[in-house]
Amino acid sequence: MRDPFFFGYGSLVNRGTHDYRDSAPARLQGWRRHWRQIASFPRAILTAARQPDCRIDGLIARVPGADWARLDAREAAYDRVLLGAEISHAHASAAAIAIYEIPEAKHPAPEAPHPIALSYLDVVVQGYLQEFGTGGVADFFATTTGWEAGILDDRSDPLYPRASATTLDAKLLTDKHLSDF
Incomplete structure (x- = not known):
């Protein structure tokens, strides 16, 4: 049996x-990325949901030995869902591929808005910049909804647990795209 993959x-x-x-x-065809606000978490988090005529780029990665425990713990608010033919990639051995999504029925919306942590967004943009270049970053912003959640500037004291050093160019790129909203 071949190892499964996830789509990030x-x-x-x-x-x-x-x-x-x-x-x-x-x-991934037929899906859209969205900043979701849930009552159980104080900041907006990215999710993906099925939406015809949309597509999102991302990264697939092998989960050795189908050991999902660590990844499931990291993505605790999400459900892991198996994808089908709607995903295209060039990885020769990727067979079963799953995505993590936050089902609306499982997590109610908060009473007050929960903003997007800039430290989280910086990590995402840095990944898109490394994988897809500046065009990929522009595409990330264009294919993501939910920006009305607002931005919490926590760069000087990051709230995101996997925050990392981000280049000045990446920060400026993020800020440029945010100014369009």
């Missing part, structure tokens, strides 16, 4: 946030 579309695109090294870029 947010912080999992940034290879510095995990140690799943056997990975490759991929494209």
